[in-house]
Amino acid sequence: MQDDHIYRVIELAGTSDKSIEDAVSSAIARANKTIRNLRWFELIQTRGHIENGKVAHYQVTLKVGFTMEGAA
Amino acid sequence: MQDDHIYRVIELAGTSDKSIEDAVSSAIARANKTIRNLRWFELIQTRGHIENGKVAHYQVTLKVGFTMEGAA
Amino acid sequence: MQDDHIYRVIELAGTSDKSIEDAVSSAIARANKTIRNLRWFELIQTRGHIENGKVAHYQVTLKVGFTMEGAA
Amino acid sequence: MQDDHIYRVIELAGTSDKSIEDAVSSAIARANKTIRNLRWFELIQTRGHIENGKVAHYQVTLKVGFTMEGAA
Amino acid sequence: MQDDHIYRVIELAGTSDKSIEDAVSSAIARANKTIRNLRWFELIQTRGHIENGKVAHYQVTLKVGFTMEGAA
Amino acid sequence: MQDDHIYRVIELAGTSDKSIEDAVSSAIARANKTIRNLRWFELIQTRGHIENGKVAHYQVTLKVGFTMEGAA
Amino acid sequence: MQDDHIYRVIELAGTSDKSIEDAVSSAIARANKTIRNLRWFELIQTRGHIENGKVAHYQVTLKVGFTMEGAA
Amino acid sequence: MQDDHIYRVIELAGTSDKSIEDAVSSAIARANKTIRNLRWFELIQTRGHIENGKVAHYQVTLKVGFTMEGAA
Amino acid sequence: MQDDHIYRVIELAGTSDKSIEDAVSSAIARANKTIRNLRWFELIQTRGHIENGKVAHYQVTLKVGFTMEGAA
Amino acid sequence: MQDDHIYRVIELAGTSDKSIEDAVSSAIARANKTIRNLRWFELIQTRGHIENGKVAHYQVTLKVGFTMEGAA
Amino acid sequence: MQDDHIYRVIELAGTSDKSIEDAVSSAIARANKTIRNLRWFELIQTRGHIENGKVAHYQVTLKVGFTMEGAA
Amino acid sequence: MQDDHIYRVIELAGTSDKSIEDAVSSAIARANKTIRNLRWFELIQTRGHIENGKVAHYQVTLKVGFTMEGAA
Numbered sequence: 057m058q059d060d061h062i063y064r065v066i067e068l069a070g071t072s073d074k075s076i077e078d079a080v081s082s083a084i085a086r087a088n089k090t091i092r093n094l095r096w097f098e099l100i101q102t103r104g105h106i107e108n109g110k111v112a113h114y115q116v117t118l119k120v121g122f123t124m125e126g127a128a
Numbered sequence: 129m130q131d132d133h134i135y136r137v138i139e140l141a142g143t144s145d146k147s148i149e150d151a152v153s154s155a156i157a158r159a160n161k162t163i164r165n166l167r168w169f170e171l172i173q174t175r176g177h178i179e180n181g182k183v184a185h186y187q188v189t190l191k192v193g194f195t196m197e198g199a200a
Numbered sequence: 201m202q203d204d205h206i207y208r209v210i211e212l213a214g215t216s217d218k219s220i221e222d223a224v225s226s227a228i229a230r231a232n233k234t235i236r237n238l239r240w241f242e243l244i245q246t247r248g249h250i251e252n253g254k255v256a257h258y259q260v261t262l263k264v265g266f267t268m269e270g271a272a
Numbered sequence: 273m274q275d276d277h278i279y280r281v282i283e284l285a286g287t288s289d290k291s292i293e294d295a296v297s298s299a300i301a302r303a304n305k306t307i308r309n310l311r312w313f314e315l316i317q318t319r320g321h322i323e324n325g326k327v328a329h330y331q332v333t334l335k336v337g338f339t340m341e342g343a344a
Numbered sequence: 345m346q347d348d349h350i351y352r353v354i355e356l357a358g359t360s361d362k363s364i365e366d367a368v369s370s371a372i373a374r375a376n377k378t379i380r381n382l383r384w385f386e387l388i389q390t391r392g393h394i395e396n397g398k399v400a401h402y403q404v405t406l407k408v409g410f411t412m413e414g415a416a
Numbered sequence: 417m418q419d420d421h422i423y424r425v426i427e428l429a430g431t432s433d434k435s436i437e438d439a440v441s442s443a444i445a446r447a448n449k450t451i452r453n454l455r456w457f458e459l460i461q462t463r464g465h466i467e468n469g470k471v472a473h474y475q476v477t478l479k480v481g482f483t484m485e486g487a488a
Numbered sequence: 489m490q491d492d493h494i495y496r497v498i499e500l501a502g503t504s505d506k507s508i509e510d511a512v513s514s515a516i517a518r519a520n521k522t523i524r525n526l527r528w529f530e531l532i533q534t535r536g537h538i539e540n541g542k543v544a545h546y547q548v549t550l551k552v553g554f555t556m557e558g559a560a
Numbered sequence: 561m562q563d564d565h566i567y568r569v570i571e572l573a574g575t576s577d578k579s580i581e582d583a584v585s586s587a588i589a590r591a592n593k594t595i596r597n598l599r600w601f602e603l604i605q606t607r608g609h610i611e612n613g614k615v616a617h618y619q620v621t622l623k624v625g626f627t628m629e630g631a632a
Numbered sequence: 633m634q635d636d637h638i639y640r641v642i643e644l645a646g647t648s649d650k651s652i653e654d655a656v657s658s659a660i661a662r663a664n665k666t667i668r669n670l671r672w673f674e675l676i677q678t679r680g681h682i683e684n685g686k687v688a689h690y691q692v693t694l695k696v697g698f699t700m701e702g703a704a
Numbered sequence: 705m706q707d708d709h710i711y712r713v714i715e716l717a718g719t720s721d722k723s724i725e726d727a728v729s730s731a732i733a734r735a736n737k738t739i740r741n742l743r744w745f746e747l748i749q750t751r752g753h754i755e756n757g758k759v760a761h762y763q764v765t766l767k768v769g770f771t772m773e774g775a776a
Numbered sequence: 777m778q779d780d781h782i783y784r785v786i787e788l789a790g791t792s793d794k795s796i797e798d799a800v801s802s803a804i805a806r807a808n809k810t811i812r813n814l815r816w817f818e819l820i821q822t823r824g825h826i827e828n829g830k831v832a833h834y835q836v837t838l839k840v841g842f843t844m845e846g847a848a
Numbered sequence: 849m850q851d852d853h854i855y856r857v858i859e860l861a862g863t864s865d866k867s868i869e870d871a872v873s874s875a876i877a878r879a880n881k882t883i884r885n886l887r888w889f890e891l892i893q894t895r896g897h898i899e900n901g902k903v904a905h906y907q908v909t910l911k912v913g914f915t916m917e918g919a920a
Contacts, residue, residue: 061431061475062446069625071565075221077147080176081183086566086628088181097183099174102243104224106264109232111225111241115565120178121429124446133359133403134374141337143277149219152248153255158278158340160253169255171246187277192250193357196374205719205763206734213553215493230494230556259493265717268734285409287349291653293435296464297471302350302412304469313471315462318675320656322696325664327657327673331349336466363509365795368824369831376829385831387822390531392512394552397520399513399529408826421575421619422590437651440680441687448685457687459678480682481573484590501769503709507797518710518772534819536800538840541808543801543817547709579869581723584752585759592757601759603750606891608872610912613880615873615889624754637791637835638806645913647853662854662916691853697789700806725867728896729903736901745903747894768898781863781907782878841861844878 063095063121071115076102079116093123135167135193143187148174151188165195207239207265215259220246223260237267279311279337287331292318295332309339351383351409359403364390367404381411423455423481431475436462439476453483495527495553503547508534511548525555567599567625575619580606583620597627639671639697647691652678655692669699711743711769719763724750727764741771783815783841791835796822799836813843855887855913863907868894871908885915 070083080099088094101117142155152171160166173189214227224243232238245261286299296315304310317333358371368387376382389405430443440459448454461477502515512531520526533549574587584603592598605621646659656675664670677693718731728747736742749765790803800819808814821837862875872891880886893909 061429061473062443063429065427065429065477067569067623069565069567069569075147075219077183077186083566084178084183085181094178094181096178097176099176104241104243106228106238106240109229109238111221111228113565114221117567117569119427133357133401134371135357137355137357137405139281139335141277141279141281147219149255149258155278156250156255157253166250166253168250169248171248185277189281191355205717205761206731207717209715209717209765211497211551213493213495213497227494257493261497263715283353283407285349285351285353291435291651293471293474299350300466300471301469310466310469312466313464315464320673320675322660322670322672325661325670327653327660329349330653333353363507363795365831365834372826372831373829382826382829384823384825387824392529392531394516394526394528397517397526399509399516402509421573421617422587423573425571425573425621435651437687437690444682444687445685454682454685456679456681459680479571499713499767501709501711501713507795515710535816536819537816538804538814541805541814543797543804545709546797549713579723579867581759581762588754588759589757598754598757600751600753603752607888608891609888610876610886613877613886615869615876618869637789637833638803639789641787641789641837643857643911645853645855645857659854689853693857695787723867725903725906732898732903733901742898742901744895744897747896781861781905782875783861785859785861785909839859 062124064124065119065121066091067100067117067119069115069117071113073111073113076114076116079114080118083116083118084120087120091122094120095123096121134196136196137191137193138163139172139189139191141187141189143185145183145185148186148188151186152190155188155190156192159192163194166192167195168193206268208268209263209265210235211244211261211263213259213261215257217255217257220258220260223258224262227260227262228264231264235266238264239267240265278340280340281335281337282307283316283333283335285331285333287329289327289329292330292332295330296334299332299334300336303336307338310336311339312337350412352412353407353409354379355388355405355407357403357405359401361399361401364402364404367402368406371404371406372408375408379410382408383411384409422484424484425479425481426451427460427477427479429475429477431473433471433473436474436476439474440478443476443478444480447480451482454480455483456481494556496556497551497553498523499532499549499551501547501549503545505543505545508546508548511546512550515548515550516552519552523554526552527555528553566628568628569623569625570595571604571621571623573619573621575617577615577617580618580620583618584622587620587622588624591624595626598624599627600625638700640700641695641697642667643676643693643695645691645693647689649687649689652690652692655690656694659692659694660696663696667698670696671699672697710772712772713767713769714739715748715765715767717763717765719761721759721761724762724764727762728766731764731766732768735768739770742768743771744769782844784844785839785841786811787820787837787839789835789837791833793831793833796834796836799834800838803836803838804840807840811842814840815843816841854916856916857911857913858883859892859909859911861907861909863905865903865905868906868908871906872910875908875910876912879912883914886912887915888913 068083072078098119104114105112140155142151144150170191176186177184212227216222241262241264248258249256284299286295288294314335320330321328356371358367360366386407392402393400428443430439432438457478457480464474465472500515504510529550529552536546537544572587576582601622601624608618609616644659648654674695680690681688716731720726745766745768752762753760788803792798817838817840824834825832860875862871864870890911896906897904
């Protein structure tokens with residue numbers, strides 16, 4: 057039962073031209089294609105690129121935790 | 129007059145399934161029920177829970193400052 | 201060519217009563233009036249002011265990088 | 273329902289002459305006398321006093337989160 | 345006896361137009377009106393406001409520890 | 417020979433209802449099922465959950481280094 | 489109106505053989521010669537030089553914020 | 561197109577008896593054997609071992625980012 | 633009398649194959665052979681070595697304070 | 705005389721395909737074109753870009769201090 | 777000549793019931809009894825003890841650098 | 849045997865007009881004159897002095913660990 061508390065934590069970056077939340081979602085959606093059991097994230101850096109004096113896109117770096125089943 | 133600058137700072141966490149800003153508001157709204165004179169906040173951590181490969185909710189941790197009147 | 205990688209980094213704060221993203225944009229728009237070649241930003245602090253138990257405005261502090269042409 | 277995720281976080285220090293874990297427990301037991309709904313802790317500092325070349329007691333500083341009901 | 349080592353730690357800000365030490369004292373004097381058994385402080389931030397090119401007042405943020413008797 | 421010094425570092429969390437050391441061991445035992453050549457760990461966070469005013473379990477986050485053979 | 493909240497932040501060091509506060513003032517007075525609208529400072533480092541076993545002078549490093557008018 | 565901005569970040573350590581740069585290269589060369597699309601690194605720690613009063617080898621720890629294709 | 637508050641602080645690492653507490657004790661016992669008046673410690677890093685998928689020993693790094701009598 | 709100790713500190717990034725030291729020099733050489741009286745630097749970040757499994761160039765971020773004469 | 781730049785850095789704590797500056801001086805004066813060639817200090821922590829709602833004394837922790845002659 | 853793992857850690861600064869690696873070596877060579885059994889170092893700060901728009905010398909600050917025999 058407590059096995060549920062054994063996490064592995066990985067670091068990911070995602071981007072969006074809309075918002076910080078959308079950049080978070082893009083990173084998690086990408087990770088979800090290959091990792092099962094994603095449980096939580098922590099936003100550790102928010103950056104972005106500027107073009108012509110405007111934010112071209114937001115780039116977030118996340119720590120993402122997932123419970124381990126078959127592989128570490 | 130400068131009494132206005134005597135703050136106490138507390139730490140709070142709030143959540144929202146909509147956005148980071150909405151999670152900030154939920155924490156402040158809750159604190160406002162019992163503490164008067166809330167003045168500022170600082171966002172110190174942004175986390176969230178993931179369900180089925182999507183952000184289920186955002187969870188923010190804030191430092192919140194309020195000017196002290198009757199109680200510390 | 202690699203000259204493109206010689207940046208200067210400055211620190212700015214911007215505000216918005218709408219969202220964190222809008223506060224980022226306000227700081228960058230202001231910097232863009234006097235500095236050319238803004239390239240990236242990093243969000244280093246998110247704060248805000250509270251009035252009547254609600255967020256009155258968000259205030260973000262950014263590091264902003266720009267490529268140097270004529271002046272440092 | 274998500275109200276469950278609205279925490280307040282306080283900082284406590286506890287001591288023990290036995291172990292770090294026992295010092296954690298002493299701080300939490302003390303907090304539990306006056307605060308309901310304690311949910312989690314984070315160990316943020318481990319110190320201790322030395323007497324005659326031995327550890328006289330361990331002193332831990334914790335952040336402790338509790339869900340808010342009636343008071344902030 | 346070791347109960348003496350069970351602290352709670354709160355965060356306060358105080359100001360003074362005279363000196364950093366005076367700003368520390370103002371914060372502690374204010375806390376002392378409502379909290380008994382204040383024992384130590386740690387200075388965690390020193391800021392100030394500037395008017396007409398001079399320091400108008402110093403603002404210090406402190407962690408303040410007090411031993412717990414009846415309430416956490 | 418110095419190849420022995422080429423590490424990869426991953427981040428893991430483990431839990432135990434007994435002690436911090438036991439939570440460390442649980443995380444390492446789990447990683448050992450799928451990763452060979454684990455060499456060292458660093459404890460980067462110690463947290464825990466509280467139930468009924470007692471520590472229900474300790475949760476540690478570790479960085480774990482392993483020497484790389486076939487895969488990064 | 490909120491334009492008042494658009495700051496630029498610069499980093500300065502000042503010295504004094506009298507006190508930390510006097511070193512802060514020396515840095516701000518110097519900045520005030522060429523920058524208008526200085527609003528706040530944060531003390532980020534306090535160092536000093538020692539001669540003959542005494543403090544010869546204090547050296548403080550400040551972040552200083554000013555509202556932007558014509559130039560960034 | 562922006563997919564190019566979805567990174568995964570891993571942590572590696574490499575060594576060299578020649579220089580810090582050479583230790584960086586050894587870590588990256590090793591990672592390149594099994595990971596495609598390495599894009600950037602950040603040096604997060606520089607250590608080394610000493611034998612007979614001389615640096616026997618440098619050991620660097622890097623964060624390395626790579627764009628994700630098939631696997632996270 | 634306040635001379636009692638003039639500390640020097642040194643950094644030590646100790647190990648144990650039993651527990652974190654035992655590693656702390658080993659470092660302090662070793663320091664006690666040559667330094668009098670050890671007063672307090674702070675645990676600043678907890679690491680360990682892994683052999684065959686188990687913790688072979690814990691290694692702690694401490695700051696240790698001692699009051700100065702004859703020598704700094 | 706002590707005026708010599710009034711610094712302004714700016715942040716710069718430079719690159720080189722040769723070495724970390726060369727990237728430091730490129731940033732300083734660029735700053736020297738427009739700022740007089742550069743005195744010291746501190747290396748605050750070392751990053752780099754990777755192409756084809758090799759370091760394509762090093763990128764360093766520096767804080768650079770200069771004594772102020774006519775302008776802040 | 778550059779030998780002048782080979783420092784050793786130690787950590788000291790001093791106290792004063794007057795001011796932060798006086799606590800710095802007390803630590804340096806004590807170190808000066810047994811160490812020659814003290815050159816600089818950096819203030820890394822400012823704490824204090826409180827008695828009867830007033831600061832009883834300030835306690836500063838310093839890093840102090842000295843050039844090495846005969847002994848490390 | 850595990851005695852080998854009882855370290856003391858000191859902090860040193862060394863300089864070189866050639867390279868960061870050479871500055872590391874100068875600090876270690878100096879320490880080696882008076883301390884036996886130096887085992888490892890960690891680079892904690894890289895600074896330098898600038899003269900005429902060029903790096904005059906690099907200055908590194910190291911933590912250096914050595915196993916303790918007769919003296920702490």
